[in-house]
Amino acid sequence: MNPALNIAVRAIRVGGKIISQYYDLKNITYTTEQSKILYFIYKIREKVFLSISSIIHQSYPKHSIINVCSKKKIINHDYQWLINPLNGTINFIKKIPHFCLSILIKEKNKICISVIYDPIKNDLFTAIKGQGAQLNGFRTRCCEYKNNIQNKIIALYFKEKNIKNTHLYTSLIQQFLQEKISLRQTGCSILDLAYLSSGKINAYIGFNEKSLRVTFGELQIRESGALITDFIGGHNYIENNILLVGQVNILKFILKKTRILNQKLI
DSSP: OOHHHHHHHHHHHHHHHHHHHHHHHOOOOTTSOHHHHHHHHHHHHHHHHHHHHHHHHHHOTTSEEEETTSSSOOOOOSEEEEEEEEEOHHHHHTTOSOOEEEEEEEETTEEEEEEEEETTTTEEEEEETTTEEEETTEEEOOOOOOSOOTTOEEEEEEOOOOHHHHHHHHHHHHHHHHTTOEEEOOSOHHHHHHHHHTTSSSEEEEESOOHHHHHHHHHHHHHTTOEEEOTTSSSOHHHHTEEEEEOHHHHHHHHHHHHHHHHHHO
């Protein structure tokens, strides 16, 4: 195993254990004050980050270790470890077992290793640039699309931003339902991207998706054979905050639908 990946796996499992303990022992509901809930989540993220970063620091004391949930600026360094201590916060709060931790390693600002961990299901998704993606040690590939679009699964993420996006989102859902496509909006976009890379779902569509969340799953996606585009088939998905992810043929199918809908909305 790659030495850096080995450390990342060891660290993320320790962080996952902490998350699992809080998930099992604490009953967080919206009946308490919102400020107390936010503070509690903040303390959990801090504890997870400190536990993960201490393990990394023992082996790589000169590398930058960054908590992406913190407001601190990212340090410009040749080696960066980006840590997302918890994605899928609402699921965690509401006791829905679909959330994850993730670690991203950058060398000279280029992503080289990605680790995503679901502590409840004990699923470990890993990817090394040029060496493929894995789930629990087994090589994974994205789902191939041939002739039949029916019974495929598409995961969705939507955060309202403007009317046009809302209309496009609802119109796409209508189109997919007519095609008998199954839709999922799970509340954990990083884990959705990991699921796509391991063939559990067929495509992912994100409206107003945060670029950092995309970054954590990007290497997994590419190493599994999937592609990322914007809604016109280009590469400006970060700037546009709208992206499509999937195997090339299913992307062609979705892009055909979005082009028709975009023309109607103009």
